[in-house]
Amino acid sequence: MAKKIKLIVGSTRQGRVGGHIANWLVGVAKDAGVELEVIDLKEENLPFFEGPSPAYVPATTPEGQAWSAKIKEAEAVIFLTAEYNRGIPAPLKNAIDHLYNEWADKPAGIVAYGYVDAGVGVISQLKQVLSWIKMRVAEPTVGILLARDHLEDGNFKDVDSALDHAKAPFLAVLEAINE
Numbered sequence: 001m002a003k004k005i006k007l008i009v010g011s012t013r014q015g016r017v018g019g020h021i022a023n024w025l026v027g028v029a030k031d032a033g034v035e036l037e038v039i040d041l042k043e044e045n046l047p048f049f050e051g052p053s054p055a056y057v058p059a060t061t062p063e064g065q066a067w068s069a070k071i072k073e074a075e076a077v078i079f080l081t082a083e084y085n086r087g088i089p090a091p092l093k094n095a096i097d098h099l100y101n102e103w104a105d106k107p108a109g110i111v112a113y114g115y116v117d118a119g120v121g122v123i124s125q126l127k128q129v130l131s132w133i134k135m136r137v138a139e140p141t142v143g144i145l146l147a148r149d150h151l152e153d154g155n156f157k158d159v160d161s162a163l164d165h166a167k168a169p170f171l172a173v174l175e176a177i178n179e
C-alpha cells in the first residue's frame with residue numbers, strides 16, 4: 001500500500017518560488033499515481049523554538065504539539081528547500097528542531113533548488129541534519145538549477161520546461177521513499 005507522504009515547503013519569504021515548485025512536484029507525483037500532502041511552513045506559523053530538548057521532552061506549546069501530531073502521522077517526508085547562504089533556510093531548520101523522535105526511522109526525500117549550483121550546499125547540510133535525527137535519507141536527492149530567465153515577477157514562465165531536469169530524479173526519490 002502507498003505510504004502517507006508529506007511534502008514540507010521550507011521557504012516562507014514573500015515572493016518565494018518554493019510554493020510554485022511544490023505545486024509542480026505535487027502534479028508530477030499525481031501523474032505517477034502518488035499522492036502528496038503539502039505542509040507549508042508559511043501557514044504553520046511555528047514560533048522560534050525555545051523549548052526543552054525534544055529528544056527528552058515532548059512539545060510543550062500548542063503549536064509544537066500540533067506540529068508533532070502532523071509529523072507523527074507521516075510515513076515518509078519530502079523536504080523541499082531553497083538554499084540560503086549555502087545552507088538550510090531558518091524556518092525549515094526551526095521546524096526540524098521543534099521535534100526529534102517524530103522524525104526517526106522515516107524515509108526522507110530531499111528536493112533543493114538554487115541559482116548557483118542547484119542547492120549542493122543545502123543538500124549536504126540537510127543530509128547531515130536528517131541523518132542525525134535518524135531519518136533514512138533517500139538517494140538520489142534532487143537539485144533544481146534555477147535561472148533568472150525562467151521567471152517573471154516571481155513566477156515561472158513555463159514551469160514544465162524550467163523544472164524538466166528535476167523530473168526523473170524526483171520520480172526516483174518517490175520510488176525510493178515508497179519502498
Ligand SMILES: Cc1cc2nc3c(=O)[nH]c(=O)nc-3n(C[C@H](O)[C@H](O)[C@H](O)COP(=O)(O)O)c2cc1C
Binds near residue numbers: 011012018115
Ligand atoms: C537570504 C538568501 C540567500 C540566498 N543564498 C543562496 C545560495 O547560497 N545559493 C543559491 O543558489 N541561491 C541563493 N539565494 C537565491 C535563492 O536560490 C533564490 O532566491 C530562491 O528563489 C530562494 O527560494 P525561495 O524563493 O523559495 O525563498 C539566496 C536567496 C536569499 C533570499
